[in-house]
Structure formats: C-alpha cells, structure tokens
Amino acid sequence: MSRATADSLRVDASRLWARLEALGEIGAVHGPNGERGCARLALTDADRDGRDLVVRWMTDLGMAVSIDAVGNVVAVHAGANDELAPVMVGSHIDTVRTGGRFDGNLGVLAGLEVVETLITAGVVTDRPVAVAVFTDEEGARFQPDMLGSLVYVGGMALEDALDVRAADDGARLGDELVRIGYAGPTPCPAAGAPHRYLELHIEQGPVLEDEGVAIGVVTGVQGISWTELTITGQSAHAGTTPMRLRHDPGFVAASITAGVRRIAAELGGTQVATVGRCEFSPNLVNVIPATVTMTVDLRNTDEAILQDAEGRLAHLCATLAAAEGVAVAQRTLARFEPVAFDPAMVDLVEATATALGHRTRRMPSGAGHDAQMLARVCPTAMIFVPSVNGLSHNIAEHTEPEHIAAGADVLLQAVLACASA
Ligand code: GLV
Ligand code: MN
Ligand code: MN
Numbered sequence: 078m079s080r081a082t083a084d085s086l087r088v089d090a091s092r093l094w095a096r097l098e099a100l101g102e103i104g105a106v107h108g109p110n111g112e113r114g115c116a117r118l119a120l121t122d123a124d125r126d127g128r129d130l131v132v133r134w135m136t137d138l139g140m141a142v143s144i145d146a147v148g149n150v151v152a153v154h155a156g157a158n159d160e161l162a163p164v165m166v167g168s169h170i171d172t173v174r175t176g177g178r179f180d181g182n183l184g185v186l187a188g189l190e191v192v193e194t195l196i197t198a199g200v201v202t203d204r205p206v207a208v209a210v211f212t213d214e215e216g217a218r219f220q221p222d223m224l225g226s227l228v229y230v231g232g233m234a235l236e237d238a239l240d241v242r243a244a245d246d247g248a249r250l251g252d253e254l255v256r257i258g259y260a261g262p263t264p265c266p267a268a269g270a271p272h273r274y275l276e277l278h279i280e281q282g283p284v285l286e287d288e289g290v291a292i293g294v295v296t297g298v299q300g301i302s303w304t305e306l307t308i309t310g311q312s313a314h315a316g317t318t319p320m321r322l323r324h325d326p327g328f329v330a331a332s333i334t335a336g337v338r339r340i341a342a343e344l345g346g347t348q349v350a351t352v353g354r355c356e357f358s359p360n361l362v363n364v365i366p367a368t369v370t371m372t373v374d375l376r377n378t379d380e381a382i383l384q385d386a387e388g389r390l391a392h393l394c395a396t397l398a399a400a401e402g403v404a405v406a407q408r409t410l411a412r413f414e415p416v417a418f419d420p421a422m423v424d425l426v427e428a429t430a431t432a433l434g435h436r437t438r439r440m441p442s443g444a445g446h447d448a449q450m451l452a453r454v455c456p457t458a459m460i461f462v463p464s465v466n467g468l469s470h471n472i473a474e475h476t477e478p479e480h481i482a483a484g485a486d487v488l489l490q491a492v493l494a495c496a497s498a
Contacts (some may be wrong), residue, residue, distance in 0.1 A: 083426035083493050085200055090482035093190040096134065097481070100170065100186065102180030103127045106472050115178050119171040119213035120148070120250065125257035127170045131210060133183060138192055140208070142263025144254075147228045147238055148212040151263075153347045154192045156205040156496065164202075164495045165271035166191060166488065167209030168278060168447055169225070173217040177474020178280045179481075182299020183462075185210050186483040187277045191492050198446055200487065202496035205274055211447045212259075218243045219250050220303065221411030226450035231266040244354075273495040276452035277460045281422045281444050283467025285294055290438045291483045292430040293461025297417040298442040299347060299378040299448040302387055303410035305370065306333065306394065311405035312359070312367035324402040325367040330355055336393045337373055340386055347378045349443070369429050372410065378441050380414050414443075416449040429490045430460070444469070447496075460487050 083405035111338040117123040132150060135142050140152035153163055188208035195202065211229065216222025219241045237361040239251030280286075285293050302429025327376040337350035355371040373390060377383035394405040415462045423439070428436045440461065442449075448459045458461035463485035 083200065084490070085171045086200065086489060086493070088190045088485040089197075089487050090193065090478060090480065092193065093352060093481060094188060094478055096186045096189065097182060099176055100127055100130060100182050105131065105170065106175070113178065113470040114175050114474065115172045115176045115420060115466070117170065117435060118174060118218045118245075119181060119215060119219070120253035122257065122258075122349060122478045124171050125259065128210065128257075128259060131170060133197060134189055135208065137254045138189065138196065140192065143263040144259055145229070145263040145265035145267070146235055146261060147225050147265045148155045148259040148261065149225045149229055149265060150210040151307070152208045152276045154195070154206045154208070158203055158498060159205055161204045161498060162269060162272040163205035163207040165207040165213055165274045165451070166276070166492060167211060167274070168276050169211050169214030171213055173215050173216050173470050174471055175216075175255075175470065178282065179471060179474055179476050180469055181214055181278070182276050183429055183476070183481065183484070184276045186490050186493040186496055190485055191489045194489055197288050200365070200495065201322055203498035204496040206492060213250070214447055216303075216411060220244065221414070222301070222445050223447055223450050228265050228448035229267050229301055230450050232450060232454045235265055254379040254487045255394065264412055270454035271334055271451070272428060272455065273447060274444060274455050274457040275446040275488060275491055275495070277462070277484045278446060279464045279474070280461040281464050281469030283464070284437065284440060285461060286461035286465065286467060288438060289436070290439045291462065291480055292487055294427045294430065294437050294439045295442050295459035296419060296423055296439050297378070297415060298446055299376045300380055300383045300415040301411055301413045301445050302375040302383055302431065303389065303412070304373045305408045305410050306373065307406045307408070308369045308371070308403055309406070310367065310401065311365070315363040315365055318365060323365060325365050326403050327357060329397045329401050330371050330406065331405055332397050333371065333373070333393060337375070340389045340393070342379070343389075344383065344386055348382060349376050350374070350386065351465055377445065378415050383415070413445065413449065414468050416452050418448070418452055418458050421455035425452045426460055426487065430487045433483070433486055433490065435487070455461060458491070460491070
C-alpha cells in the first residue's frame with residue numbers, strides 16, 4: 078500500500094459508536110435526567126459479560142485472543158512479519174460504580190476499530206497490531222489501580238496481585254478471576270514488550286472543552302498516592318458524653334477531610350487532594366463512632382511536591398490523633414510516581430493530529446492510565462478527546478461523536494506510523 082493510501086484511511090466512526098453503545102448496555106445505569114452511565118466493577122458478573130462481548134468481537138475479526146494469569150486479554154491482528162513485536166493499543170473496560178460509557182472502553186474499542194479499518198481496506202501493516210484489555214484499571218474494587226497492566230510489565234508479583242482483597246466484599250482477586258472464567262493460561266508478566274503502546278482516552282477533565290481543542294497530546298501522567306486511614310477512638314453515648322471527654326474518630330475524619338483540602342491549597346499548582354470513601358462504625362445517629370475508615374487520594378505532576386503532600390498528611394494525622402486521643406493507622410493502597418511519555422511518541426501524536434487538521438494541546442493526565450505502566454517497557458503515548466462538562470467517574474460522562482471520530486483517526490494514523498518495520 079502506498080503512503081498516500083495509508084494517509085487517506087479513516088475509521089468508520091458510526092461502527093465504533095455502535096460498539097460503544099452496545100458495550101455500555103452491560104452494567105448500564107440510567108440517571109433521572111437521561112444520563113446513561115455504567116457500573117462494571119472489576120471482576121464482577123458485569124465485567125465478565127463485557128469481556129465476553131469484546132472477546133467475541135475480537136474473534137469475529139479473526140484476531141488471536143489470549144488471556145493471561147491476571148485476566149488481561151490481548152488480541153493480535155497479524156502483520157506481514159509476525160516475528161516483529163506488535164504495536165499495542167489498549168485500555169480497560171472495568172468502570173467505577175458510578176462510571177460512564179467511555180472511560181477505558183474507548184481505548185479498547187477504538188483499537189478494534191483500527192483493526193477492522195485495516196481489514197476492510199485490505200491494508201497489511203509490517204508489524205502485528207495487538208489490542209489489550211487490562212484487568213482492574215480503576216482500582217475501585219481491588220487496589221492498586223492499573224493492577225493488570227502493572228503485573229503485565231512486571232511491576233507487581235502475580236501472586237501478590239491474585240491475593241488482593243476487594244474493598245467492597247473482601248473477595249480474593251484470584252478467586253474472582255476463576256469465578257468469571259478469566260484466569261487465563263498465558264504467563265504474566267508478558268514474555269516480551271510491545272514495540273510501541275498507544276492509548277486513546279477521554280480527557281476526564283474540563284480543559285479541552287474549555288479551550289475548544291479536539292485533541293489532547295498527553296505528555297505524561299501525574300503521580301498518585303492512595304492512603305487508607307483507620308481511626309480508632311472510644312465509642313460512647315452521644316447524649317451523655319461531655320465534649321471535652323470525647324475521643325471521637327468522626328471528628329478527626331472530618332478534620333482530615335478539611336485538612337487535605339488545605340494542604341492542596343497551600344501547595345497550589347497541580348496538587349489535588351480527595352477524600353472519596355469514609356465509613357463510620359457503627360454509623361448510628363446517637364453513637365460516637367468507634368472507628369472510621371477513610372481514603373485520601375493525593376496527586377501531583379511533581380514527585381517532590383507529592384512527597385511533601387504526603388508528609389503534611391502524616392503530620393496532620395499525628396497532630397489530630399494526639400489532640401483527640403485516638404489512634405490513626407495508615408495503609409498505602411497505591412503509590413505511583415509521575416510518568417513522562419516518550420518524547421518522540423508525543424511528537425508523533427501531535428504531528429498526526431495536526432496533519433489531520435485538529436487543534437491540539439499538550440497536557441499531563443490527571444487520571445491514572447494503563448499507559449503509565451506500559452511506558453516502563455516500551456515507547457508510549459496517549460491521545461485525549463474532550464469530556465463534555467469535564468465530567469468523568471460520573472454517569473453523566475459524555476464525549477461527542479465527532480471527537481470520538483477525531484481521536485480514533487489520530488490513533489489509526491499513529492498506529493500506521495508505528496507499525497511499519
Ligand atoms: C483511575 O481512573 C484513576 O485515575 O483513579
Ligand atoms: Mn480510564
Ligand atoms: Mn476511570
């Protein structure tokens with residue numbers, strides 16, 4: 078195929094959209110104002126049903142599908158020389174409980190659309206093209222996040238990953254894989270690295286929409302620090318215990334929540350801080366709680382500042398524990414340093430989008446992605462498309478079809494560029 082023919086290839090955006098809609102029906106959540114979201118937590122029955130559908134699509138395209146020991150699905154579309162390492166495209170199809178239909182799903186289904194476009198046009202690339210679905214990217218049910226891709230690149234021992242317990246029902250990850258039929262025979266970590274890795278994803282924030290830019294050129298991913306705090310105090314009667322004699326974990330949890338907001342304000346820049354989970358026990362109106370378990374999510378593009386934020390959180394917890402007479406135990410749920418993507422791959426995404434006539438903007442990713450793990454083993458880049466109202470991890474998550482099409486075409490052309498030997 079001539080370069081001119083390759084340059085003129087475009088995805089079938091309506092076919093991609095139809096797959097997004099069909100996958101989005103599995104675990105569908107409907108909101109009161111017409112929102113159409115998705116609850117497909119990792120390794121639940123809904124995740125299994127979503128995987129089954131995607132695997133069927135992969136098989137229908139004639140791809141060679143393998144499932145590895147941590148449940149990652151990798152489907153390979155042959156190239157002219159299958160001795161060469163593949164160009165890999167991928168993402169995840171698990172969602173948070175209040176998720177949307179695009180987060181992760183887009184990267185996987187755009188990968189299938191790239192493959193189907195190549196097949197339909199009769200284009201054979203030098204290298205194979207692989208489409209990956211990584212297990213438990215969200216980390217909403219099993220921590221850490223990006224668990225499947227982390228094990229894939231050798232960043233976490235398989236046995237440790239299989240022993241992780243679910244935050245909701247305590248189920249063991251390895252048992253859940255077996256239960257849903259996705260404990261596969263392919264060894265993980267993977268035997269060899271892909272030649273290149275590309276991931277198309279929604280931005281999940283408001284910047285591209287605000288600036289009227291169709292394509293975000295992702296320069297890297299900010300560092301992530303997840304901590305679980307268990308605060309233990311003295312449970313007592315809410316009416317009879319004078320305020321001065323309390324050891325109240327609920328008060329400390331509220332103070333930590335306000336405190337992390339203060340830490341983010343003090344550090345400024347890209348620092349963000351979130352308390353996303355907080356559970357009181359016994360959680361009754363007239364009982365001072367015995368324990369509170371809560372999570373703190375800290376992120377920064379700068380590792381030194383992220384460490385500063387972690388230090389301030391530890392100091393805050395120690396100060397509050399001493400003042401209130403409670404114990405605060407810390408457990409790290411996830412910790413990943415900031416990642417910078419390969420400069421040549423970033424340039425490629427930018428040049429490809431520009432050649433297709435799109436306005437672009439370089440930006441770091443605020444969210445975690447499988448790409449940050451693949452970046453450990455091969456040159457990697459990401460393409461962002463706008464999120465309406467900047468919303469994600471919300472059932473109102475939406476991306477306009479024209480932006481889905483634009484991102485998928487950039488992905489297609491970037492794959493073509495990477496897949497020539
Ligand atoms: C994953 O989506 C994360 O960034 O929390
Ligand atoms: Mn995602
Ligand atoms: Mn997500």
